[in-house]
Amino acid sequence: MSQQDPFTDFQRLATEADQLARDLTAFRQELNRVLEQNAELIIENKHLRGRLDQLSEQNEQSDKPEMLPSRRNLEKLYDAGYHICNMMYGARRENNEPCAFCTNIIYGNGDRTSRQA
Template sequence: MNQRDPFTDFQRLSTEADNLAHDLAGFRQELNRVLEQNAELIIENKHLRGRLNELAPSTETEPKPAMLPSRRNLEKLYDSGYHICNMMYGARRENNEPCAFCTNIIYGNNRSHQKK
């Protein structure tokens, strides 16, 4: 019967622990890099959205076409940040990003009056 050598087992476990610690340190560095990049992108995105809002022509001055009351209600819900399309109805729109399905429901084929 082969008897295991405790010292050999200890060396093997020690080597595996060292390798694991090295891998963990590398993972920590990569995670920090990704988190920093994410923070930079969030800030850049915020600045770009602000700049887009500055450059976008104001839709407030354009006259809106006459809409049925039901569509105006849907538009209010959509403007409040909620989906009104059948795919995501009632879900919050992430960062108030536009949804093509919702805007199609509100404005139909008349996209010239669509909010930006």
């Protein structure tokens, strides 16, 4: 700064400060717009991932052979943690361990000869 004209120096600094304030305001507005857009994209991404999971689950179910309603009910009981085989029927499965007899009843080939005794 020159010592000869302090008023001119003051005017120049005031003009620069005003410009800086305008630039900061514009930057704040742009930052808010970007943050809002980011929040919207996060929400949209969450919804799309949920829909993708639904579609993949439907595809997995459609890949399975069609089950009779009675077998679906047995599958629900088995998934809830209970035995459905005739040896342990109704007993709770320890730590949800798989049971070969139960899974054979649900997913077996459906012939009655393997279950008749």
